[in-house]
Amino acid sequence: MNAPVNHPVMDPRVAAPFPEAALPVLRNAQLRKNVAHATDVIQTKRNKLVAEKSDWLELRDAASAIRAHTLEHLGEYLEQFEERCTAAGGVVHWAADAEEACAIILNLLREEQASEVIKIKTMTSAEIQLNPALERAGIHAIETDLAELILQLGDDEPSHVVVPALHVNRSQVREIFARRMGLEDLKDDPQALTAAARTYLRKKFLSVPTAISGANYLIAETGGVSIVESEGNGRMCLTLPRTMIMLAGIEKVLPRFRDLEVMLQVLARSATGERMNPYTSLWTGVTPGDGPQRFHVVLLDNGRSAMLKREVERQTLKCIRCGACMNTCPVYRQTGGHAYGSVYPGPIGAILTPQLMKLEHAQTLPYASSLCGACYDVCPVKINIPEVLIELRAQVTDRERESERRFFDPIYLGMRMANSVFANAGRFKAAQRMARIALQPFTGKDGWIHKLPGTGGRWTMTRDLRGLPDQTFREWWEKREKERAQ
Amino acid sequence: MGYVMQVSLFITCYNDTLFPETGRAVVRLLERLGVEVQFRPAQTCCGQMHANTGFRGEAFSQAKRFVKLYADAEAVVIPSSSCVAMIRDQYPGLIAELGNDALRREFDALLPRVLELSEFLIDKLGVEDVGAYFPHRVTYHASCHGLRSLHLGDRPFRLLKNVRGLDLANLDNLDRCCGFGGTFSVKNAEVSSAMLTAKLQDVRSTRAEFCTALDNSCLMHLGGALHKEFAAMRTIHMAEILASTEASPAEGLA
């Protein structure tokens, strides 16, 4: 099977720094076009529905408050969920990290003697790199979300949390399906492509006895769980098999059933620009005669608990994975998701991934933003993403500044120098004069600087810089005050 | 001369060094409106560059310096939304962390008196027609800090609407970031440039002679690219438009 030449790297431990990873994407006109089109469509729909919702701000407030409250009492709610789910016939497992989660799931699959599993899209499973672990154990995981199927058959990676294949267009999909499903005469209209997927997957739904899913919500009050979807593959996987294994980050819990009245209203509008997504399923443990008779929930920590201590970090965990932030992000619009080198792309990825990695990796992600704040405006649970980005930048810098390689880094040097200069007006004035002198040789006859060396060259690559004026504002003011005094 | 009130001008480190004409325009404009302008020479920088790049430790002393310097000012006017946003959004946290109660009280009392230029004109002076004359086609770019942190809303438009001779062209995708983002423009120069190109597409299609904004940061990014491409369009800070009159047109327009 021919993999794409540049298989996107989604593991933050080995992914290239963001500025580097963005380069090939910026030169991929098709991808940029696809990303712009997809995000425009969702945003337009989302904005229209939000404008029509007279209590949108109140819903956002409630959603944010419910999520914040839940995190402040996370242990209690998780224990309550575990108790009620278990009483209803489910089995709850706790995984401290990705490795343990994979081990638990593999163990369960061995008990099932599963050689294949059908999967509902779950980014959490990508986070723990489950599919490769399954493959190594000789278990074939079949993705059943259309987008995930496209990516799996195309040997590609997701680039968006809600519309993972938005970077792929119809003729690319046609090519993948024709090749992998053996359908040479397949047309490239979305209708035909979807029909092909429907037929291909139906056989699997009816025959594979074990399913793996993620979770949208865990309800502490009842021990119930909820999956929100559009295609129906979720319903297939949570209804037909004998065994269902649900992987859920510990932050997915909600206090009560009633809290869904808020979350469901904000989720669909934010994620797909609909008043409600086509199918939402809710079930509690095991119900004799209806659905899987074995139900396991694997609760995943993997770095989340370390984010609870400070409110500025804890707010990251309020995320309900709607994708609205990346739909509106002007950076994401130009780069798509792969440049982030992480399962979670866009603004939320830029704050979540570094924290999950305990800042040992993905250190360039907090800088992959112009701090425009558009994400915060649309976040249905009011995560102040710019605030978290700035906080993480400070943490990354503090880690780095003592290291040898940063000592001569132009930006680190420049910042140290600037701070010393800003501390004293005399020094500042002197620095202004020195800058004027230093930049004089680079200033052309038109009074503009067209090319600078080093870091400055990153500016002049696409922008000129007007040469420093002969007189600063304060020099002008000083002179004017003198003249007035006379 | 009878002044309506006195304000202290915080020119900002980059305007001072790179765009002194904006500062001169602010002074001319405010004095024309009967405002006495004071300039405290001890001023340097608000600390935004350091805070936003991760050098948070350095921002503490800059914040403290700012508060101490202006504690007794009647009002502080700043022709830069991003600097005002720094003071409103980040100073509270920084000052609180310093743990000095007296300083915090000083800051809390000062904060309502720190205003971006258009806020000062409209909210404090109650003026929308500043008596300006600028007979050119102009498009307005909303900087992200002004839009989302300061919620400037329609203030800039109310001011521009009253400038005689000015032909205002609406900018498509007004709320989309130009890609400057401070050090982002250099650390992520390629992505920043991609965003810039997309923004300029909208700016150029207005066929305006000038692109204006309340922040020279965005304008040096937009203007720098326009200049590199030998475009006819130029950038100009809104203070310079508002200061412009028949008798005294904006600098550099001759």
Next chain:
Amino acid sequence: MTAGSRQVVLERIRAGLAEIDGEMQTGYAELPRLYNQRGSMSVEAKLALMVERLREYDAEVVECPEAALEATIAAQIAGSGRRVLAAPAGLPKQWLAGGVDWRVDHDLSHEQIEEAEGVVTASFCGVADSGTIVLHHSPAEGRRVLTLLPDWHLCVLRASQVVETLPEYFARCTEPPRLATYISGPSATADIEMTRIKGVHGPRFLSVVLVQDDV
């Protein structure tokens, strides 16, 4: 292994939250809920909205008075051209129209349900704002697989079951349902170039009989 990590994870959580200022926390009962708890439409407007939303999803909607319910169901079935239909075990017997090969769900296998061309069920609630049909899978609504495999779902919804807003549905639940499915249109995907394609998995056709019962 799992018992061990349970303690590890809970302890990490406890340690992480240990320093949160108790006074700053909001109790569950004090959480702000200033969003609309109920609608403001008249009954007629609400029902009209429900019908409009359903039709936006390309669901077929027919309204009828209580007395005409059986006949309407029969007519819908006849008009569909489908003759092999599944039915929940608890479906009212009067709804089992003649001329149909009924597969009543007394423990039907998945293969047997696959043979059905459609299914007829009752429902729990309708939410007009989003055109959502709520199933709680009671005996008259059927097991979840029944409304999943067949290609056509004929759903009986009473006007008295229709609410305007989602919170009103939740308010109607005297206790949380053990099982629930919220259906807002046929399955759909926009994964290919954002072109919305209906009917991926799950019934591609939905018909609703809205009964004008005593509201």
